[in-house]
Amino acid sequence: MVRIMGIVGSPRKEGNTENLIKEALKAAGDVGAEIELVRLGSAEIEPCVACDICKATGECAIYDDMGEILEKMVKADGFIIGSPVYFGNVTSQLKMLMDRSRPLRMDFKLKNKVGGAIATGGSRNGGQETTIAAIHEFLLIQDAIVVGDGAPMAHYGGTGVGATAEDEIGLQTSQNLGKRVAELAIKLS
Secondary structure, eight states: OOEEEEEEOOSSTTOHHHHHHHHHHHHHHHTTOEEEEEEGGGSOOOOOOOOOHHHHHSSOSOOSTHHHHHHHHHHOSEEEEEEEOBTTBOOHHHHHHHHHTHHHHHTTTTTTOEEEEEEEESSTTSSHHHHHHHHHHHHHHTTOEEOOOSSSSOTTSEEEESSGGGOHHHHHHHHHHHHHHHHHHHHHO
16 A cells, blocks of 8 residues: 655644645545654754764764655655745745755655645745645655646646635545645556
């Protein structure tokens, strides 16, 4: 069975981003994937200090929750990564995960894993595409396979606005994304 990991980059528990990640994970589960949710907002993650120890050892020298999260990422077959829009980009919580994932890139441990992005903003055109682009860039640098939502609504992934529980487009694009990530991960396994 394939594993799909939902990574919530929001500092808010049960917020709009988490709501859409859960919708995507539910859709992934509906097509047969095992799902797991990770909240970065409640994890203890320190910023990268550019010590370069990971280049020599393949492991990060900082001991916090990041080691466990990286292990889960290696075991997963796919990812749905979400962030609210913070000044047109991802949150600091998600950026720390991206920066601290450098040990995974040493041997391209995320190569050919399937990834998709979800972003939530205060308005329909509130920076979701630039935030999603940042997540896509992270996935591409890790040599993962990036997918969109597969529908004519939002080509880049799940895009939510405002109170996402009431945002039909955000809900639909996130569900479409979750299904696409799981279906491709199953096909590749």
